[in-house]
Amino acid sequence: MTVKKRKSAEVRRHDIIEAAMEIIRHEGVAKLTTRSLSKAVGIAQPTLFLHFGNKSHILVALVDTIQERLQQEMAGLGLAQMTPLERLKAVIRAHLNFIQKQPGIPRLLFSEALQSGDPIFRDRMNELVLFFLNFVAGLISAAQEQGEIRPDIVPQQNACILIAAVQGLAFRWILSDHRFELADQADAVIATLIEGWAPRTGVSAARALPV
Numbered sequence: 461m462t463v464k465k466r467k468s469a470e471v472r473r474h475d476i477i478e479a480a481m482e483i484i485r486h487e488g489v490a491k492l493t494t495r496s497l498s499k500a501v502g503i504a505q506p507t508l509f510l511h512f513g514n515k516s517h518i519l520v521a522l523v524d525t526i527q528e529r530l531q532q533e534m535a536g537l538g539l540a541q542m543t544p545l546e547r548l549k550a551v552i553r554a555h556l557n558f559i560q561k562q563p564g565i566p567r568l569l570f571s572e573a574l575q576s577g578d579p580i581f582r583d584r585m586n587e588l589v590l591f592f593l594n595f596v597a598g599l600i601s602a603a604q605e606q607g608e609i610r611p612d613i614v615p616q617q618n619a620c621i622l623i624a625a626v627q628g629l630a631f632r633w634i635l636s637d638h639r640f641e642l643a644d645q646a647d648a649v650i651a652t653l654i655e656g657w658a659p660r661t662g663v664s665a666a667r668a669l670p671v
Contacts, residue, residue: 473511475501477525480518485564489571492518519573519581526565527588533558534595544602545609548654551599552626553646555592559630560642566630593619600657609657618657625649 467475479500483492494515498508512518533554539547559565568574574582597619603609626649633642 469511472501472503473521476508476511476518477521480522481525481562481564484522484567485562488567489519489573516578516580519568519578520584522564522568523581523584523588526562526568527591529562530555530558530592543608544599544606545654548596548599548603549646549650551596552622552649552654553643555626556629556646556649557643559626560633563634563638566627566634569627570631570634589623593623596622607659610659613657618653622649622653625653 476497480492480497483496483500492515494505494508497518498505501508512521534551537547537550537554539550542550569585571577574585593616597615600609600613600615600619604611604613604615629642629645629649633640
């Protein structure tokens with residue numbers, strides 16, 4: 461008789477997080493309940509509560525996982541070998557590709573639970589957004605120091621605009637039921653925004669000077 465090996469707490473938490481992401485991906489955050497999640501993982505609800513006290517804890521754990529995977533994605537880009545501007549472009553391409561591989565992310569971002577629901581979840585998601593915002597703003601600042609981006613560009617402000625463009629694309633992608641390749645839109649974002657931040661030369665630079 462074969463005795464089924466009991467999963468470790470770490471493996472079980474991983475299974476729960478992956479199942480939660482799949483529910484959100486296919487059905488949205490509203491359909492994520494302790495009942496639906498315990499059924500998806502194949503465990504009793506009391507067992508689920510041993511790993512996560514409530515839905516808030518599950519949502520926070522999802523954001524923790526997203527940030528960890530995003531950082532791993534950025535670490536694998538080889539940014540140290542690039543110029544600051546090349547890093548910025550690579551990050552935008554990687555970020556759109558990251559979202560495309562994990563469609564549950566935009567559903568979390570635009571969920572009712574985030575906008576008017578759980579404050580613990582909202583605060584944690586805000587931390588993630590600020591982390592990425594500061595990361596992008598830092599890349600813009602570094603590109604300015606190298607003369608790759610104009611000095612009149614405000615890093616934090618334009619990082620917000622850049623991230624808003626990415627989020628807008630992700631929202632349209634969700635609404636279209638994934639009918640286009642999200643990652644393919646990176647070059648359009650780069651051409652529209654980032655390349656527009658390039659230093660002005662000749663007549664354009666003269667016109668840019670204050671009177």
